[in-house]
Amino acid sequence: xxxxxxxxxxxxxxxxxxxxxxxxxxxxxxxxxxxxxxxxxxxxxxxxxxxxxxxxxxxxxxxxxxxxxxxxxxxxxxxxxxxxxxxxxxxxxxxxxxxxxxxxxxxxxxxxxxxxxxxxxxxxxxxxxxxxxxxxxxxxxxxxxxxxxxxxxxxxxxxxxxxxxxxxxxxxxxxxxxxxxxxxxxxxxxxxxxxxxxxxxxxxxxxxxxxxxxxxxxxxxx
Numbered sequence: 001x002x003x004x005x006x007x008x009x010x011x012x013x014x015x016x017x018x019x020x021x022x023x024x025x026x027x028x029x030x031x032x033x034x035x036x037x038x039x040x041x042x043x044x045x046x047x048x049x050x051x052x053x054x055x056x057x058x059x060x061x062x063x064x065x066x067x068x069x070x071x072x073x074x075x076x077x078x079x080x081x082x083x084x085x086x087x088x089x090x091x092x093x094x095x096x097x098x099x100x101x102x103x104x105x106x107x108x109x110x111x112x113x114x115x116x117x118x119x120x121x122x123x124x125x126x127x128x129x130x131x132x133x134x135x136x137x138x139x140x141x142x143x144x145x146x147x148x149x150x151x152x153x154x155x156x157x158x159x160x161x162x163x164x165x166x167x168x169x170x171x172x173x174x175x176x177x178x179x180x181x182x183x184x185x186x187x188x189x190x191x192x193x194x195x196x197x198x199x200x201x202x203x204x205x206x207x208x209x210x211x212x213x214x215x216x217x218x219x220x221x222x
Contacts, residue, residue: 004121007033007048009041009055009067010083015106019054019083022110029117038062046074051121057084057091065091069098079120083113092131096202102126124170125202152195159213161188166205 006023008031010016016034023029033048035041039061045053053071057064068080081102082095095103101120104113105128116126154162157178164174171189175182189201198204 003028003030004052004117005030005032005048005050006117007031007035007041007044007050007053007078009035009038009044009053009059009064011036011056011059015056019113022113023117026114029114036060038064038067042067042070042074045071045078049075050078052079052081052117054081054083054117057082057086057095065094065098068095068100072099081116081120081126083108096206099200103131104128105131119170122171125200127202154192154195158188158192158195161185162192162204162208162213165189165201166208 006029008016008019010019013036016036020031020034023031032050033044035044036059038055038059041053041055041059042062044050045067053067055064055067059067062070064082064084068082071078071080079101080095080099081104082100083104083106084091085106092103102116102125104116104126108116108128119126160178161174164177169177171182171185175185178185189204192204193199193201196204196207198207
């Protein structure tokens with residue numbers, strides 16, 4: 001079984017050790033490096049090229065937002081999963097803007113953290129339900145760029161895929177619900193991103209929410 005390699009960036013040693021123990025109870029997960037500050041976390045990411053970096057937002061020397069921004073250059077294939085106690089509006093939007101793959105609050109259960117690591121490694125984003133609703137609300141307040149007004153309309157099937165994604169279904173679940181293959185779902189998402197002129201699944205769902213194509217209350221762990 002191929003293991004998913006993880007770097008932990010957390011300045012509280014007790015939290016860091018507890019997170020490592022949770023992860024390493026699972027044979028497919030291995031923590032290859034730990035850092036007590038943001039600069040050290042970035043150096044480990046650059047050197048080890050892990051599959052996932054689990055990061056707090058507030059860390060000494062370099063905050064989690066800046067770590068994600070810089071790691072996109074030095075280790076572009078590493079997914080950033082934020083595990084934090086903070087859900088401030090500015091933090092949430094900044095992390096979405098720099099390309100974080102997931103955002104969990106430290107109130108999440110151990111099983112949710114483990115599943116989140118696996119999910120982001122499959123290229124699918126993860127948002128804590130409370131964060132997802134917050135992001136959708138904040139996104140809706142943003143001014144829609146003029147060039148998006150002329151975006152190509154989505155097909156009925158693409159709308160279905162987007163609605164199911166907004167409800168928290170993953171690609172496999174969407175495929176089963178619509179009786180199509182996972183590869184077909186991925187193809188629909190590629191088309192959706194192109195038509196809406198966005199760069200990620202999260203952006204697509206939030207853009208749809210801002211246009212009231214999906215209800216904000218439906219946006220869950222997607």
